[in-house]
Amino acid sequence: MSIVVPVYQGERTLRALIDEILPLTSRTYSPSGRPLVVEEVLLVFDHGPDGSADVIRELVSDHSFVRGVWLSRNFGQHPATLAGMASSGGEWIVTMDEDGQHDPADIGGLLDTALDRQSSVVYAKPTNAAPHGLWRNAASRGSKWLIATAMGADSTVSYQSYRLVLGEVGRSVAAYAGSEAYLDVALGWIAGEVTTSPVELREEHGRRSGYNVRTLLSHFWRMVLSSGTKGLRLVSFIGVAFAILGLVLVLWVLASYLLFDVGTEVQGWASTMVILLFGFGATLFSLGVVAEYVGVNVKTAMGKPPYLIVADPADGPLGRTATRPEPPEHTTPT
Template identity: 75%
Template sequence: MSVVIPVYQGERTLGSLVAELEPLTQARSTPGGRRMVVEEVLLVFDHGPDGSADVIRALAREHTFIRPIWLSRNFGQHPATLAGMASSGGEWIVTMDEDGQHDPAAIGGLLDTALDEQATVVYARPTNPAPHGALRNSASKTSKWFLAKALSGGESTKFQSYRLVLGEVGRSLAAYAGSEAYLDVALGWIAGEVVSSPVALRAEEGRPSGYRLRTLLSHFWRMVLSSGTKGLRLVSLIGVLFSFCGLVIVVYVLISYIFFDVGDEVRGWASTIVVLLFGFGAVLFSLGVIAEYVGVAVKTAMGKPPYLIVSDPAQGPLGRRE
């Protein structure tokens, strides 16, 4: 197995997480009696604001199973995860967060589920509420439901950053996924059976979440765009709906003038303005959605990479300060 950990703010949590992973680097049995071993732990440095880089270097000197992966700048969690997948060599790839939420002891259960159900992707299914607060948990469930139902996102309700992926599937995905692709949506394009396995989440180890409202909204929007052209079809549906409403209003006005006495005074200016504003708002929203799809296509055509791996800056020209 290869364990991939994108690192953004791991200065205070990486040491204890690696200490929990270290026993798994010796061959052992899963709960189902299979033999497994973690051969490498890839720490992907994503240029966070703390001292994670120094911690990664110290851990690499101390443990032979640690493999640092250095990105040229901050790309985000999903591109960092893809970079780790591309650099891995295990038959299976485990991805997990740096903050201590994900218990490494559950890796064996994920592998048992994959082999029992012949699945190429296994997501951790939390058996307890995520330690993020009721508002964020509700927003996460709602967005996943919307993607699964409204945009036919398939397995989106299972999405979790704690996942087990067949090695060749993960490395193939990292080879072709575009810069705007949402990792889990892209996995669904090629994965065979996708299942989940029960795992208890732990509290984050005394550090604030690296996600802010803007970041979470960006993740949701990337999920929508990566789901295909369903968003554009929704735009078309909105256009048809407003056209039908306009037709109904026209019929109502004609019937009123023909069969009822409406008088000579001018009426309905407020209603007319409301309809115009609402209609123009729908048009502008639709154009905005189309523009987002065009933007994704342009970035893909220009060859924008989802990540770029470089050497350790401290060991290269940037590290020569004298």
């Protein structure tokens, strides 16, 4: 197995995570008695604001199974995960967070589920509420429900960053996924059987989540755009709905004029303005959705990479910070 950990704020949590993984680097057994060995742990440095880079270097020096994967800049969790997948060599790839929520001891259960159900992708399915705030949990459930109902995703599978992926599937996705692709949607394009396995989430170890409202909304919107042309179909649905509404209003106005005595006074300015505002709002929303799809295709056509792996900056030209010593001052002999 290869374990891929995207690292953004792991200065205080990575050492404990590696200590928990360490027993799995020798031959161990899953709950059903299947042998497994973690051959490598890939720590993908995503240019976070703390001292994660130095911790990664120390762990690489201390453990032969730990490898550092260095990105040229901050790309985000999903691109960093793809970079780790592309660099892996295991028959299976496990992806997990850096913050201690995911217990490495559950990996054996994920493997049993994959082999019992012949699944190429297994997501961890939390048996308890995520250790986040009420609003974030509600937003997460709401977004997943919206994807499942409006976008046609599988409602029985809950996307999680703790997942087990068949190695050849994960590396193939990392090779062709575009810069705007949502990782789990891209996995669904080629994975065979996708299922879940129960796990219990733990509290984050002494740090707050790196996600805020803006990044969560961006995460959700990328999921929508990656799920195919269903967003464009929604635009068509809005157009048809407003066309039908307009026809109904026209028929109502004609019926009022022909069948009822409405007098000569001009009425209805407020309702007219409301209709115009709703109509223009729907039009602008539809144009915005279309523009997002055009933007995704433009970035893909221009060759924007989802990630770029580089050497450890400390070992290359950026690490050569020492300056040439000043020559000694010449003194006149006396």
